[in-house]
Amino acid sequence: MDFSKMSCKEIEKYINNLDEKDRFSYIDILNQDSRKSVRKYALKLEKKQESINKEIKRLEELWQIEGRFFDLGYNLIAGLDEAGRGPLAGPVVASAVILPKNKIILGVDDSKKIPEKRREKLFKEIYNSALYVGVGIVDNRIIDQINIFNATKLAMKRAIYDLKIKPDFLLIDALELADINIKQRSIVKGDSKSISIAAASIIAKVTRDNLVREYDRKYPGYNFSKHKGYGTKEHYEAINKYGVTPVHRKSFLKNI
Structure with a gap:
């Protein structure tokens, strides 16, 4: 040229x-x-x-943890993470992601470290690049019945069952699933240490954010699109003004 x-x-x-x-x-x-x-x-x-x-x-x-298990003979390694354990409203969402071996997707990281617009772009890139993606959702009513810890584990199981193939191995962010017949490893702060868990954190976060945005149409005045159901000052003020909605976690609002 x-x-x-x-x-x-x-x-x-x-x-x-x-x-x-x-x-x-x-x-x-x-x-x-x-x-x-x-x-x-x-x-x-x-x-x-x-x-x-x-x-x-x-x-x-970030591929090093997966690499160690590839070397042990596991080929379909699923990373699992969740979004929405802390909010006052809405579901907890989990995702399971199986990536092609050593696949590089620029920008993948712990979803909390990524700006919203970039997360949404990565969400699409992960879906397009992953071998398999599963999503599990547990709504606020079940959270109130079985508590958020158990609801999170249930969401993760649903994400695994949503995969079109059974994984050989699970890498899970800070949790263990005792009653599922798949070998696994719990990794504290796994979304910043494992590429598969980081990818799952993005899928879970964007999926949940998209669900919560729908609440704006159903429940105007709460500004769910902004706070995503978390306990901000604005959110508490809206609850005090308009009351509790059907999507609020009543077990999180016992003092209101």
């Missing part, structure tokens, strides 16, 4: 339309351009490449 007859804006447009793996192959050529603006763009590409390489290294480290 002869960039000498193209303006810097034209060069940038051309390179931005390339696949990411091809985009950085032009850095050396651009660095030799006599124009300062083109060399400045080359520097921008270099920094982007460094950022991506750093992210790939982080993700490769």
